[in-house]
Amino acid sequence: MTKNKEKTSEVELADEVTDSSIDEVVVAPPKTPKQTNKGLIALLISLGVIGFLLIIAVVVYFVFFHISSADYRHASGQTKSLIEKYHKVAKASKEYMDEVADSDSSDDDITEKKEAYKKIFRDYQDGVNQLAHERAMRNGKIKTAYDTLVKKNKSFVDNITTLEQSAPALHKAVVSCDKQKIGNMDTDDLGKLVSAYDTAIGPCSENAKELAKVSNADVAKLGKKLGEYFGVMRERIVNMEAAYKANDRAKFEAEYKAFIAKAKSFEKDTDLTSVQEHQKSLGLDGELKALVKVIDQQ
Numbered sequence: 001m002t003k004n005k006e007k008t009s010e011v012e013l014a015d016e017v018t019d020s021s022i023d024e025v026v027v028a029p030p031k032t033p034k035q036t037n038k039g040l041i042a043l044l045i046s047l048g049v050i051g052f053l054l055i056i057a058v059v060v061y062f063v064f065f066h067i068s069s070a071d072y073r074h075a076s077g078q079t080k081s082l083i084e085k086y087h088k089v090a091k092a093s094k095e096y097m098d099e100v101a102d103s104d105s106s107d108d109d110i111t112e113k114k115e116a117y118k119k120i121f122r123d124y125q126d127g128v129n130q131l132a133h134e135r136a137m138r139n140g141k142i143k144t145a146y147d148t149l150v151k152k153n154k155s156f157v158d159n160i161t162t163l164e165q166s167a168p169a170l171h172k173a174v175v176s177c178d179k180q181k182i183g184n185m186d187t188d189d190l191g192k193l194v195s196a197y198d199t200a201i202g203p204c205s206e207n208a209k210e211l212a213k214v215s216n217a218d219v220a221k222l223g224k225k226l227g228e229y230f231g232v233m234r235e236r237i238v239n240m241e242a243a244y245k246a247n248d249r250a251k252f253e254a255e256y257k258a259f260i261a262k263a264k265s266f267e268k269d270t271d272l273t274s275v276q277e278h279q280k281s282l283g284l285d286g287e288l289k290a291l292v293k294v295i296d297q298q
Contacts, residue, residue, distance in 0.1 A: 067135050067298075075136035076295045082127040083288045089124040090283070092117040093160045100167045103178040110171065114164070121160070128153055136295060145294045149287040156282050162216035169207070169214050173223070177204035193241040197234060205230035218275045225271050233262055 096113040099105045128150070137143050185200035187193070208230060211223020236259035243252035266272070 067139055071135040072295055072298050075131070075134040075142070076292060078127070078131055078134060079288065079292045079295060082124070082131065083285075083292070085120070085124040085127045086284055086288060089117070089120045089160075092120045093163070097163060097167070100171045101174050103175045105171070110167070114167070117164075125157070136298070139298060141294050142291070142298070145287075145291045149284065149291055152282075152284055152287050156284055159216065159218075159279070159282050162214070163219065166211075166214035166216040166219045169210050170219060173204065173207040173211050173226075176207045177226075190244040191241065193237050193244070194234075197237045201230060201234070205234075218278055221271065221275055225269060229262065229266055233259055236262065 092113075096110075096117040099110050099113040102109075131137070131146060132150075137146055186196040189196075205227065208223050208226035212220050212227060214220050214223065236255050239255040240252055240259065243249075243255055
């Protein structure tokens with residue numbers, strides 16, 4: 001009995017221990033899982049992205065914004081080359097218009113000068129357009145100077161282009177207004193002064209009126225002014241003939257003096273001098289030199 005009791009006690013004690021162990025396992029707190037440093041990883045990733053963006057930013061700057069000293073030297077050289085082309089086109093244009101203004105020039109002479117001028121002009125325009133692609137143009141000061149040149153160049157190009165368009169009418173007027181033709185007015189019979197004037201001056205006067213219709217504003221202004229002059233001078237001729245037929249010597253002399261005065265005033269007419277001044281003002285020397293200067297200062 002005693003042994004059975006002891007065994008029973010041992011079993012009961014074992015059960016108690018087992019139950020107690022179960023209870024301890026059940027109520028034991030869960031283990032803390034291993035923590036990964038996600039914040040640090042995110043920070044490292046962010047720093048990597050920022051660094052990559054900074055590299056891109058530096059590349060973009062050098063590709064699109066950086067202007068080296070070599071870029072400035074190249075732009076300066078191109079501009080100086082453009083100045084030479086400008087002088088060539090100005091010279092060629094003048095030679096062409098001089099040929100047009102010569103009453104003895106043949107159509108072949110005029111065409112030869114015209115083709116030479118057009119070739120030089122195309123080369124000049126290409127030079128102006130190529131400057132726009134220079135890296136130095138990304139400099140604000142240089143771009144401003146270039147834009148000023150381009151704006152003025154438009155007026156220069158418009159002028160010489162419309163001069164070319166006006167050349168046929170201008171040459172026709174020059175031929176009909178040749179001094180040898182209008183200077184041979186027959187004045188033997190003062191009673192037929194009007195007829196003599198119309199024969200000598202009529203074609204010149206009519207072609208001058210046609211000049212007033214051309215596309216170049218200065219040539220048109222010249223044509224209009226010539227037409228007005230010839231009209232006033234014809235009125236003097238009509239009055240001179242009438243005075244002669246009326247045997248009014250004083251009236252004849254007064255009209256004659258007025259005729260001569262009107263003829264002499266032509267070259268001093270302010271409208272005509274303004275045409276000359278306007279043509280001079282279209283030159284590009286100032287703008288081209290200013291562009292070279294601002295490039296070389298960088």
